[in-house]
Amino acid sequence: MATLDGFRTKDFLDQITILNDIAGSKDPAFLPALIELFEHPTGDTGVDYMVVGALNAVLGTSESAVNLGLGSSHDPFRTLCIRTAGEYAFASAAEPLSRMAAEETDPDLLVEILASLAKIRPVGGAAVFRNFLNHSDPMIAAMAMEMAGVYADPLALPTLMDTVQAAGSDGRYETCEITTWKAIDALAAIATPESLAFLVGCVHHQNPTARRIITDALVRLGEAALPYLEPVYINGSTDDRILACNIAGFIGQRKGADALVRAFDSGRFTDPNVRYAAFEALGRIGTLKGLVCLVDGLEENDELILMAVVTGLERHAAPGVLKTIAERISSGTENSPRIAKAIVASRALRLFQDLYKDELVAVALMGALRQSQDQTVLDAFAHRLEQMGTERSRADAASLPRAKAATRKALAADDSKSMLALYRSILTDMGFEPLLAANGQEAYAFIESGEFVDVVVTDMNMPIMDGVELVGKLRASLGYEDVPILMVTTESENSQRDVAAKAGVTDFITKPFKPAAIKATLLKLLESRPASSLA
Amino acid sequence: MDVELAKPFVKAAMDVIGTMAFITPRAGKPFVKKNTIATGDVTGLVGLTGDGKRGSVSISFQKSCAVAMVKNMLGDDIQDIIQDVKDAVGEITNMISGQARAGLAEKGLVLQGSTPTVIMGDNHSITHIAKSPIMAIPFETDQGNFTIEFCFE
Numbered sequence: 182m183a184t185l186d187g188f189r190t191k192d193f194l195d196q197i198t199i200l201n202d203i204a205g206s207k208d209p210a211f212l213p214a215l216i217e218l219f220e221h222p223t224g225d226t227g228v229d230y231m232v233v234g235a236l237n238a239v240l241g242t243s244e245s246a247v248n249l250g251l252g253s254s255h256d257p258f259r260t261l262c263i264r265t266a267g268e269y270a271f272a273s274a275a276e277p278l279s280r281m282a283a284e285e286t287d288p289d290l291l292v293e294i295l296a297s298l299a300k301i302r303p304v305g306g307a308a309v310f311r312n313f314l315n316h317s318d319p320m321i322a323a324m325a326m327e328m329a330g331v332y333a334d335p336l337a338l339p340t341l342m343d344t345v346q347a348a349g350s351d352g353r354y355e356t357c358e359i360t361t362w363k364a365i366d367a368l369a370a371i372a373t374p375e376s377l378a379f380l381v382g383c384v385h386h387q388n389p390t391a392r393r394i395i396t397d398a399l400v401r402l403g404e405a406a407l408p409y410l411e412p413v414y415i416n417g418s419t420d421d422r423i424l425a426c427n428i429a430g431f432i433g434q435r436k437g438a439d440a441l442v443r444a445f446d447s448g449r450f451t452d453p454n455v456r457y458a459a460f461e462a463l464g465r466i467g468t469l470k471g472l473v474c475l476v477d478g479l480e481e482n483d484e485l486i487l488m489a490v491v492t493g494l495e496r497h498a499a500p501g502v503l504k505t506i507a508e509r510i511s512s513g514t515e516n517s518p519r520i521a522k523a524i525v526a527s528r529a530l531r532l533f534q535d536l537y538k539d540e541l542v543a544v545a546l547m548g549a550l551r552q553s554q555d556q557t558v559l560d561a562f563a564h565r566l567e568q569m570g571t572e573r574s575r576a577d578a579a580s581l582p583r584a585k586a587a588t589r590k591a592l593a594a595d596d597s598k599s600m601l602a603l604y605r606s607i608l609t610d611m612g613f614e615p616l617l618a619a620n621g622q623e624a625y626a627f628i629e630s631g632e633f634v635d636v637v638v639t640d641m642n643m644p645i646m647d648g649v650e651l652v653g654k655l656r657a658s659l660g661y662e663d664v665p666i667l668m669v670t671t672e673s674e675n676s677q678r679d680v681a682a683k684a685g686v687t688d689f690i691t692k693p694f695k696p697a698a699i700k701a702t703l704l705k706l707l708e709s710r711p712a713s714s715l716a
Numbered sequence: 717m718d719v720e721l722a723k724p725f726v727k728a729a730m731d732v733i734g735t736m737a738f739i740t741p742r743a744g745k746p747f748v749k750k751n752t753i754a755t756g757d758v759t760g761l762v763g764l765t766g767d768g769k770r771g772s773v774s775i776s777f778q779k780s781c782a783v784a785m786v787k788n789m790l791g792d793d794i795q796d797i798i799q800d801v802k803d804a805v806g807e808i809t810n811m812i813s814g815q816a817r818a819g820l821a822e823k824g825l826v827l828q829g830s831t832p833t834v835i836m837g838d839n840h841s842i843t844h845i846a847k848s849p850i851m852a853i854p855f856e857t858d859q860g861n862f863t864i865e866f867c868f869e
Contacts, residue, residue: 299720359746361748
């Protein structure tokens with residue numbers, strides 16, 4: 182049996198052996214002697230550290246001693262008891278801890294008390310945390326918000342909603358405070374009709390970081406968020422509708438696709454950007470109703486929308502779908518060549534392989550393919566034709582043109598696959614070798630790896646690193662001080678454009694655009710560059 | 717809980733830099749990072765694992781702040797400023813990680829910390845591997861600024 186008698190006079194090995202034994206036995210009889218050792222340390226860091234461990238282990242078996250310790254006048258011991266109460270979730274400590282929380286003025290100790298209460302999670306604890314939602318220390322306020330979410334405290338809603346709203350006010354949207362993040366997550370966790378409708382109403386939050394957190398929170402909620410998205414399709418602004426479509430696509434549930442189809446059927450989606458986003462979402466979800474809607478989308482005559490339709494169909498190609506596409510291509514209508522071109526530009530190799538079996542359709546597809554200037558696209562299709570191994574396909578593969586080798590490079594960043602495919606086709610048409618990135622970080626990685634590009638096209642809102650930040654980083658990179666940067670945006674707020682312009686964007690183009698418009702803008706930007714920098 | 721985990725690191729950073737380098741940092745308002753990239757001139761980075769969680773903590777110093785710390789720690793005994801800055805930032809990061817983890821262990825949260833990695837280069841960037849948002853806490857000192865970034869999932 183270990184004993185603490187004469188502990189201070191023992192040698193180091195004996196001391197740590199004894200403490201180890203006590204930590205293992207957890208015998209409350211050692212408590213007074215351990216507290217004495219804790220309050221008057223030996224001075225040997227190793228031994229004192231083990232005293233804390235042993236004391237913590239023994240306190241873990243003695244709820245009453247911990248409660249007593251919460252009132253200790255020895256600050257370190259009181260802190261240890263606060264921590265132990267939380268670690269072992271002593272329910273009887275909740276009451277004294279709640280009282281201490283109300284009176285404590287030292288923020289560090291307050292964090293300890295609240296963290297401990299959070300672990301005990303007493304019934305009715307929501308009221309304690311609610312008092313700190315507006316605390317001047319953002320860490321404490323953030324903690325209270327986390328707990329409002331854990332308790333699903335409806336009375337916290339007004340403060341949480343105010344916090345999210347305030348983060349979008351003028352001058353505050355460039356940085357996102359941690360309270361905004363925690364308030365959004367808490368609103369999602371509370372998940373009442375009021376909190377979810379509020380979050381959905383904020384999908385186009387002024388603050389880009391907050392906007393991304395809201396999108397992530399709604400996607401995480403999944404099916405529960407879907408009923409709140411549908412009203413946005415009817416009443417929301419264009420930007421709201423686009424973002425709601427994106428979220429429904431990421432959630433990927435059948436109900437989400439049904440709502441999108443309903444919105445199409447009732448004529449809510451007239452704006453081309455909304456149609457584009459809705460088709461992209463339907464392509465992600467891939468239900469039967471969604472596929473029917475995508476097939477209807479083959480009637481679209483906007484190149485960009487057609488690419489979203491084709492990309493969606495490529496994912497879920499079914500025999501019935503293939504038959505309809507084949508009919509549309511061989512029908513010789515005005516849209517037939519557009520569909521063929523969209524299949525080539527979005528590299529829909531699966532669709533291509535199946536459609537190619539019909540000789541008439543194959544002729545139309547090969548016609549579209551021969552017009553492509555993009556070597557990567559040509560190579561991909563040539564490879565597929567070779568793989569198909571028929572005489573006709575091999576002959577077609579051999580007949581494909583070799584694209585002119587591009588000498589200039591262009592960088593395009595967009596989180597939409599269809600948009601990237603469109604940029605690829607536009608940029609190669611213009612004689613650029615395109616470097617494509619799904620977000621700012623990927624785009625910047627090209628520059629860091631030593632690539633040099635003559636022009637940059639970037640989306641504004643992208644995950645991981647947004648367009649504005651990418652532009653800021655490019656402008657700070659050697660050689661990129663005056664490379665033309667074109668930002669593609671659907672943003673209606675001038676404030677967002679101001680931020681982008683300040684970061685160094687050369688020009689903006691608003692979606693939707695015709696490929697010819699973006700080509701003209703890029704040519705204008707390239708021509709207006711000083712001659713010396715083009716060398 | 718992120719805050720409960722982050723707070724000990726903030727406190728440890730203020731303690732360690734105050735005690736070892738005689739520099740008094742003033743903590744600014746914590747914010748959520750727009751991306752997963754930390755930028756600075758000298759960065760100390762530790763990976764953390766334990767309790768079913770993993771994450772990383774980085775401390776990125778402006779050059780002026782890192783140099784001031786080394787001067788305060790070594791006095792006139794600076795041999796090779798680059799090597800000494802690297803050592804000092806590594807050492808300070810290690811001490812902060814150790815002190816913060818000792819505090820967390822008292823609450824039953826035992827985390828293992830990796831040996832710090834130090835990255836140097838004017839305005840370099842490093843990437844945190846995280847799906848969750850990253851919390852950043854800016855600090856000001858009379859000798860320059862530094863930022864602690866914290867991500868845990």
